[in-house]
Amino acid sequence: MIDALIAGRIYGQVEERSGQNGSVYVTCKVRAATDDGDFIICNVIAFNDATRNTLLGLGDGDSLSLSGALTPKVWTDKQGKARPALDLIAHAVITAHLNTAE
Template identity: 75%
Template sequence: MIDALIAGRLYGIAEQRTGHAGSAYVTCKVKAMTDDGDGIICNVIAFNDTVRETLLQLEDGASLSLSGALTPKVWTDKQGNARPALDLVAHSIQDLAFAERK
C-alpha cells in the first residue's frame, strides 16, 4: 500500500452501493494524466461519509484530488498489452466546488 495524492477528472459518475453488512460506500473512476500525456484510470472506493457525499455530488469530468491508500496493478487488454491500473481507498477529497466554497 502507498499513501498517495491523486489529481484528475471524474470519469463517469460515482455510484453508491451497500456492502454485505449494510455499510454504504461509493465507487468511481478518476482519469489522471501522466507525464507523457496519456491518461491512467484510478478505480476509487470511499467509505468516509464526507468523501462519499462529495463524490455523489460531482458530475462527469469534474476536477478533483483524492488522497488515500493506493495499490498499483497491471491488467491485460484484448490485444495482449500490459496496462497499468490503480486502486485507491479514498480518505479525503478536494474538488473545485469545495475550493470555491472556502
C-alpha cells in the first residue's frame, strides 16, 4: 500500500454499510483527474467515524481531498484493454462542503 493524498469529486452516491461483525463503514467512488487530462476512478472505503460522517454529508459532484492507504490495481474492460484502478482506505477527508449535522 501507498500513503496517498488524492483530490477529486464524488462520483455517484456515498453508501453506508455494515459488516458481518456489525462494524459500520462507508463506500464511495471519487473521480480524480490525471496529468494527461483523463480521469481515474478511486474506490474509497472509510471506517473512521469522522471520515464516515463527512463523506455521508457529500453528494455526487462534491469536491474533496482524501488521505489514506492506496492500492493500485489493473482491470480489463470489455474491449480487452487494461485499465488502472485505485482502492483507498481513507483515514481523513477535507472538503469545503458544510455538513449541517455539525
